[in-house]
Amino acid sequence: MKEYLPVLKRTKMFAGVGEEDIFPMLSCLGARLRTFKKGEYVLRQGEHLSDIVVLAEGSLHIQKDDYWGNRSILGQIGAGEIFGEAYAAPDSGALLNDVIAVENSAVLFFDVKRVITTCSSACRFHTMVVQNLFFAISEKNRSLVQKLDYISRRTTREKLISYLSEEAKKQNSANITIPFNRQQLADYLSVDRSAMSNELCKMRDEGLLKFQRNRFELL
Amino acid sequence: MKEYLPVLKRTKMFAGVGEEDIFPMLSCLGARLRTFKKGEYVLRQGEHLSDIVVLAEGSLHIQKDDYWGNRSILGQIGAGEIFGEAYAAPDSGALLNDVIAVENSAVLFFDVKRVITTCSSACRFHTMVVQNLFFAISEKNRSLVQKLDYISRRTTREKLISYLSEEAKKQNSANITIPFNRQQLADYLSVDRSAMSNELCKMRDEGLLKFQRNRFELL
DNA sequence: GGAAATCCGTTGTATTTACAACAGAATGTG
DNA sequence: CACATTCTGTTGTAAATACAACGGATTTCC
Numbered sequence: 066m067k068e069y070l071p072v073l074k075r076t077k078m079f080a081g082v083g084e085e086d087i088f089p090m091l092s093c094l095g096a097r098l099r100t101f102k103k104g105e106y107v108l109r110q111g112e113h114l115s116d117i118v119v120l121a122e123g124s125l126h127i128q129k130d131d132y133w134g135n136r137s138i139l140g141q142i143g144a145g146e147i148f149g150e151a152y153a154a155p156d157s158g159a160l161l162n163d164v165i166a167v168e169n170s171a172v173l174f175f176d177v178k179r180v181i182t183t184c185s186s187a188c189r190f191h192t193m194v195v196q197n198l199f200f201a202i203s204e205k206n207r208s209l210v211q212k213l214d215y216i217s218r219r220t221t222r223e224k225l226i227s228y229l230s231e232e233a234k235k236q237n238s239a240n241i242t243i244p245f246n247r248q249q250l251a252d253y254l255s256v257d258r259s260a261m262s263n264e265l266c267k268m269r270d271e272g273l274l275k276f277q278r279n280r281f282e283l284l
Numbered sequence: 285m286k287e288y289l290p291v292l293k294r295t296k297m298f299a300g301v302g303e304e305d306i307f308p309m310l311s312c313l314g315a316r317l318r319t320f321k322k323g324e325y326v327l328r329q330g331e332h333l334s335d336i337v338v339l340a341e342g343s344l345h346i347q348k349d350d351y352w353g354n355r356s357i358l359g360q361i362g363a364g365e366i367f368g369e370a371y372a373a374p375d376s377g378a379l380l381n382d383v384i385a386v387e388n389s390a391v392l393f394f395d396v397k398r399v400i401t402t403c404s405s406a407c408r409f410h411t412m413v414v415q416n417l418f419f420a421i422s423e424k425n426r427s428l429v430q431k432l433d434y435i436s437r438r439t440t441r442e443k444l445i446s447y448l449s450e451e452a453k454k455q456n457s458a459n460i461t462i463p464f465n466r467q468q469l470a471d472y473l474s475v476d477r478s479a480m481s482n483e484l485c486k487m488r489d490e491g492l493l494k495f496q497r498n499r500f501e502l503l
Numbered sequence: 504g505g506a507a508a509t510c511c512g513t514t515g516t517a518t519t520t521a522c523a524a525c526a527g528a529a530t531g532t533g
Numbered sequence: 534c535a536c537a538t539t540c541t542g543t544t545g546t547a548a549a550t551a552c553a554a555c556g557g558a559t560t561t562c563c
Contacts, residue, residue: 129433137436139429151425154418161429181415195414196400199373202421206370209428210358210380214348217356217435217474219521220549247511255436257551262512278510278559438551439519466541476521481542497529497540 066091066098069121069171076119076145077201082190090190095176101166108149108164114157116174117198118149123170124244128252129162138253140212141167141244150202153177216255221264224254229274229281239283246279285310285317288340288390295338295364296420301409309409314395320385327368327383333376335393336417337368342389343463347471348381357472359431360386360463369421372396435474440483443473448493448500458502465498 067088074084082090098121101107107125108114125142139162142148152160154177181195211231218224232241243250251258268274275282286307293303301309317340320326326344327333344361358381361367371379373396400414430450437443451460462469470477487493494501 135438137433139432151422151429154422156419157422157426161426161433181418195418199400199414199418199421202418202425203370203373203376206421206425206428207376207380209425209432210370213358213428213432213435214356214380216432219354219474246509248509255438259512259514259552260550263514266512465539467539478522478542478544479520482544485542 066096066173069098069173072121072145073119073173076147077204078117078119078147078194078197080197081193086190090194093179093191094194095179097174099172099174101170101172103166103169105166106163107166107170107172108160108162110161110163111159113159114149114152115177116149117147117153117177117180119147119173119175120144121171121173123166123168123172125164125170126167126249127162127164136252137255138245138249140208140253143244147198147201147205150198150205221254221256221261222268224256225261225264225268226273228254229283232281233283241281241283243279243281285315285392288317288392291340291364292338292392295366296423297336297338297366297413297416299416300412305409309413312398312410313413314398316393318391318393320389320391322385322388324385325382326385326389326391327379327381329380329382330378332378333368333371334396335368336366336372336396336399338366338392338394339363340390340392342385342387342391344383344389345386345468346381346383355471356474357464357468359427359472362463366417366420366424369417369424440473440475440480441487443475444480444483444487445492447473448502451500452502460500460502462498462500 070084070087073079073087074082079087079090101123108118110129120142122144124144125148127139127142127148129137129139131137142164148164149160151157180198215224215228215231218227229241229243232243233239236242245253247262248258251261254261265274265276269276272284274284289303289306292298292306293301298306298309320342327337329348339361341363343363344367346358346361346367348356348358350356361383367383368379370376399417434443434447434450437446448460448462451462452458455461464472466481467477470480473480484493484495488495491503493503
């Protein structure tokens with residue numbers, strides 16, 4: 066587990082905690098490490114979760130397939146990000162989504178009870194971790210609101226523009242790389258892939274943007 | 285402020301804290317009470333927030349109007365519910381939505397710094413409040429995911445069915461009352477009001493449900 | 504290097520939705 | 534009670550989207 070200390074140090078969860086202090090905390094927080102190959106399920110819809118989960122390495126998608134095989138992608142998780150926080154609380158019910166590895170990934174599970182209930186002495190930084198968690202979940206909350214903003218737009222073009230320009234703001238550049246291919250982007254924005262592809266090309270022809278694969282340039 | 289103690293006692297934020305312990309905590313948490321008349325803005329898009337806010341009485345809508353006057357309703361807040369938590373963190377940026385009173389309302393503001401940083405002694409229940417807050421924001425998170433589930437459906441009918449059946453589950457009855465009129469429901473589900481009204485009537489004619497105003501019965 | 508699989512753009516058609524405009528019902532107000 | 538306002542349902546048309554099907558480009562994997 067030690068190999069992931071440099072990554073953990075940079076996570077939101079352990080912000081402000083020294084690398085030398087993290088390792089002792091891991092056992093206190095009941096940390097368990099698991100690895101997943103590309104395509105494997107990390108969590109499944111319907112399961113009950115009692116852990117807060119941190120992605121140490123790799124990339125994940127939070128998604129859902131309905132009855133008819135229509136896929137909806139809720140979000141993407143990159144290295145250092147937290148997930149599952151919202152379903153770790155005692156009465157939060159079953160998971161509504163699957164979480165699957167889109168690359169080979171390493172994942173750390175923390176028992177939520179041991180994270181939330183500050184222990185008596187051992188961890189000096191325990192309260193800080195709880196605060197960090199609060200801020201992290203706040204941020205997740207805001208990004209969900211952001212996504213609602215994208216997909217509540219009425220037209221595919223508006224969805225694309227709001228998503229891409231927000232990404233540009235986040236990545237602080239007009240040249241951006243997105244973590245989705247076309248099908249995944251369509252599943253993320255809740256539109257049809259071919260219609261979206263069509264719209265993208267129209268926008269390119271109108272001089273609004275350029276792209277190749279998952280790299281976009283806004284003009 | 286004392287008049288709202290019975291309400292506060294039943295809020296998620298003070299769950300597990302005795303009524304007699306809440307009042308002393310209020311000053312410790314920097315609580316301020318404000319009242320709003322129907323139609324007034326409680327918070328405005330673009331503002332910066334450093335408070336966690338609890339609705340003591342009344343009803344609010346979290347919403348957003350774009351350049352062209354299109355309104356999008358993110359959610360509804362009932363008495364005892366918390367809001368603004370996601371924007372109270374230090375680096376969370378400006379509010380993305382307006383919050384307006386749809387009834388005359390009473391609102392309590394708590395300084396987030398004083399809530400999060402557990403004080404040395406005074407409040408025995410401070411850590412419990414922080415935990416409660418964590419669970420509350422988790423729940424908000426889940427309801428955002430739920431809403432994403434509604435509006436990521438492709439057709440108006442699917443949106444209506446997923447919303448109404450989830451409400452029925454929540455209210456634990458096939459007879460439900462929703463906190464929206466037609467226009468507001470359309471703004472919530474991101475569809476056109478008249479098209480939605482049309483679809484509702486079709487569903488009624490097909491025997492899927494009955495309704496009058498904002499009362500629905502699922503069959 | 505070559506076969507298989509995946510990804511992406513394109514087109515046409517059927518379906519669904521948005522938009523506008525209107526009328527009757529319900530509600531609120533003086 | 535009369536009037537104004539809001540709310541809801543209805544209809545027709547224009548626009549946007551979903552869906553299906555296909556071919557070429559690119560990538561992946563033996």
